[in-house]
Amino acid sequence: MSSTEQGTSSAAPAEPTTAPESAAAPEVPESFYYVHGKDKVVHKVSAGALQHSALIHGMISNLGYTEEQAKANPFPFENIDGDILQMVVDWCNQHKGKPTPPEDTNLPKQKEKLFDLVLAVNYLEIKELLTYCCKQVAMMVKGKSPEEIREIWMIPTDAEDEAAEKEAKKRAGKEAAGETAAAAGDAK
Amino acid sequence: MASIVEMPELVLEKVIGFSDFKAVLSLRQVCRDFRNFIDDLNDSKLPDSKFQEVKITSGDKRIEFELVDSDNFSNRILFSKAERSRRFYGNTEVFENSNIMDVAVRDLEMILKFQKTILKQLRFEISSSCQHYNxxxxxxxxxxxxxxxxxxxxxxxxxxxxxxxxxxxxxxSIFDFVDPDTLKTLGFTLWGGYLETEIDEFVKTEHWKKADGMSSDFIVLNLNVEDICHFSSCSIRTNSITAQELDFLRKTYTSSSNYKNSSIHLRSFNEIEELGNLWDPTDFFDSESSWLFRMKNSDERILHIEIHEDHSAHSTRKIVDFVEIPSSWVSPEAIIHDYNGN
Incomplete structure (x- = not known):
């Protein structure tokens, strides 16, 4: 029985039932923090689960919030979609205080979700989950030709890319010309 | 939705770390951004191509690379000088405006950039039908x-x-780019057949000094036995050798702890009597002579020396074989000399 498991059970009810006086069992009840993504849906997550994220762990370790303060100040992650943040929170809860397995097969299979997850996980600095995600991304294109990879990862060819760039430049050029014209107009 | 091309470098590096060598070569061809990213990566972050053997053949008309991978599967890339083309798994690509040799060298560079495993064998076959060097x-x-x-x-x-x-x-020039530190065995063939060649340049190299096995099929001019006595396994041809030199080899070999075998092919050998005086005349027969010497550091091992004639179509040559054998192979009646000659 690990100390973290005790921590979980003690946090939910009011008083821990007469737990054996084990030296490893911490008396401090577990603290919780709150996070939300782009959709503003707030998730309550234990500090133990949030330890997976080096970013959040760094933030909360210096705050010393009370339960009320934590509730009143959820961490906003406006750059992360709600469903992606849900996935991250679920993963952190599932792997709280556990040694992470060498493989994780529960990652999203759709590439759109996987790429968004990679960006979120990279931002939140969740090392193990990032490793699994990167492995999954690599597996997507194993044994595939460059053309197939382009299709799977939806990458434009250099020619398409150049054309798009030229188009963007043209537009930017036009806008700039418009602006200078406007500026010239102002000066008059 | 996020796109793979906007991923941070750390993420791409990790993805490449989980990809195999072939996947990274494919990724390199996906787009310019990937190519630049992969080419700028430190070699240590690239996956190992794990080739076991590399064979490079170069002739007047073509260059061929044969790469044997860790599954013992042979991959061949063929470059035709006349067609300026590269052929790989049935795909032919023509390079109108490039020197095909440069294309080949660039390809090899790309392949070896990924190689971390020490090769079991590297083989070069370079030949030209026109013998004018220039x-x-x-x-x-x-x-x-x-x-x-x-x-x-x-x-x-x-x-x-x-x-x-x-x-x-x-x-x-091949020695130039081969690391001498991992070398165990060297093998040389010069196409000119039984040309007489000086090996002064070879013996000065670290490759020669660090290898412990060597075999060559050309006739070595002015052989100095001190240059070959460190090989635990050696096969060499030369014009002749003196009894003193053979005795020097015998002494070195019996003192060595890891000696295996050597074979010296001679055009002629006129000092058989001197050798009999040095070692033991009793073992001296008409066309075949043999001696047994105890190894210095082991009672279990015996050095067997044999001189015999080899009659080929064109000439007769003498072959001196030094072979280390277990003492159990030797009949109880045989005379075994002490390593110091007694």
Missing amino acids: DSSVNALPIKLSNMFKKLNRKIKTKVLIILADYPSEVM
């Missing part, structure tokens, strides 16, 4: 390779190095 472009390949490796600032690591070439100078 106008043969074939010889340019080892030099181009040597320049490429200088630029890469690394050398190929291999256990066995086999070189078949026209000239000793080609052998030397």
